Amino acid sequence: MFYRILWMFFVIPSCVLSASELHIRCSEPFSCGNQNDLSYPFWITGRDECGHPEYKLECNTNSGFPEVSISSVKFTILQANYPTSRIIKLARSEYITDVCPQNPLTEPFNENVLRLVSGTELLTIYYDCQEFRTSTYVGELTCDDGRSYFVTRSLSSPQLEGMSSLLNELMGSCKRNVSVPASGPALNTLQSNPSQDNFRKALREGFEVGQNRECLKCMDSGDACGYNQTLGGFVCYCIDGGACRSRNKGLSSEARAGIGFASAFMGTTVIAGGLLCVLRRRKTSHIQRQHNLKALIPLKRYSYAQPSPSDRPPMNKVVEMIEGSVDALEVPPRPVFRIPAPPLEESSTFSEDISSYTELCSMNVA
Numbered sequence: 001m002f003y004r005i006l007w008m009f010f011v012i013p014s015c016v017l018s019a020s021e022l023h024i025r026c027s028e029p030f031s032c033g034n035q036n037d038l039s040y041p042f043w044i045t046g047r048d049e050c051g052h053p054e055y056k057l058e059c060n061t062n063s064g065f066p067e068v069s070i071s072s073v074k075f076t077i078l079q080a081n082y083p084t085s086r087i088i089k090l091a092r093s094e095y096i097t098d099v100c101p102q103n104p105l106t107e108p109f110n111e112n113v114l115r116l117v118s119g120t121e122l123l124t125i126y127y128d129c130q131e132f133r134t135s136t137y138v139g140e141l142t143c144d145d146g147r148s149y150f151v152t153r154s155l156s157s158p159q160l161e162g163m164s165s166l167l168n169e170l171m172g173s174c175k176r177n178v179s180v181p182a183s184g185p186a187l188n189t190l191q192s193n194p195s196q197d198n199f200r201k202a203l204r205e206g207f208e209v210g211q212n213r214e215c216l217k218c219m220d221s222g223d224a225c226g227y228n229q230t231l232g233g234f235v236c237y238c239i240d241g242g243a244c245r246s247r248n249k250g251l252s253s254e255a256r257a258g259i260g261f262a263s264a265f266m267g268t269t270v271i272a273g274g275l276l277c278v279l280r281r282r283k284t285s286h287i288q289r290q291h292n293l294k295a296l297i298p299l300k301r302y303s304y305a306q307p308s309p310s311d312r313p314p315m316n317k318v319v320e321m322i323e324g325s326v327d328a329l330e331v332p333p334r335p336v337f338r339i340p341a342p343p344l345e346e347s348s349t350f351s352e353d354i355s356s357y358t359e360l361c362s363m364n365v366a
Contacts, residue, residue: 023237026050027224029082032059033066037082040215040225041113042068049226052113052234067093071110078206086216087117091206092180099200100127100143104178114209119184122154123202129174137163138170139194149174150199152191181207218244 025047029037032044043051044059057066057077065076076096079089094101109116128146132138137160141148149170153159160167171177186202215225218236223244228235238244313321 019237022049022226023224023239025224026226026237027239032057033061033077034064035066035077035080038066038077038080039082041212041227042066042077049229050224052227053229055113063096070114071107073105073107073109076206082211086211088114088209088211089206090181090209091204095180095203099141099196099203100145100148106176106178108179109181113212115213116181117208117210120181120207121152121157121184121187122179123182123187123190124151124155124177124179126150126170126174126177128176129170132170132173134194135163135166137191138166139190139199141199142196152187152194155179183207 026040026049029039030044030047032038032042038057040050041052041055042057043055044057054070055068057068059066061067061076063076065078067074067076069075074093075090076093077088078091079087081087094104125141126149127143129149131147132149134140134149137152139150139152141150151160151167151170155167180203182202183205186198186205190198190202211219212225212234214234214236218225221236221244222239224237224239226235226237227233236244
């Protein structure tokens, strides 16, 4: 078991693909759905080492656009400009076709890998609310399940500093709320004209995110971006083979935490495996010593026979013996212990010898 773990952690990863092969594979862009020239952090089957584990794409969608699940929320890739601006445009898939989806997920956008570009705001939507008054940044949305409202600026925006009590009141009057990233210009249009069409347009146009910073440094050097499945972090595959140390220094906190956890796990595994081997050897040697002792000291079995019940005196005789004198006591016969001997097997050779001897004696007498 111990050697299998060492093989899994150190031998197998190095035997799958060389660093040069990984650079060649990950430096080539790929296509998915109607999008071309896609690269890190996205990936498809066969390119596991070239993308972040949480950014696997689904290509065969009804709309033709590739989709990716980020923190369990589905996003559609509307545009990916890797060769030029390196800007990616995303939109929440469920809001492209319906501005009032049933039970939308409330998870915020995770910026650990892809960060929102400057000018992107969060459009907060409140569903199933009590009647509330609208204002400059608060508009009403028509949905079938009661009144709904939206706020056209991020709740942390300085523009909403004087509206904290009003927003808290709105949040308390609604059953749920969802924050969706949207472009600043689209929200400006929605704010000046809070119509249903402008609201739908702001969600359909989506929002922009910038390429991963670590990957940008790697690509600027002519290298390829990837992900180390064993250590759990970003890796830059150099054009001359190997992992570029100069480009891998700036690992994110998430990557460093993953590497630390993996190192601690491997260290613990090695120590536990060594202790297990020592304990097994001690147990084996102890069992071997017991076998050796049994071989040196042969065990013999003994049996005994109990006296027959007929040799015991009756109860009235015992009473007389107790009440009488010592001289009148009779010593009981000593019990005879008989151990039955095993029956002798009749030998045909022995019978023939007896017959021959009898015939010889008869001839001598005659």
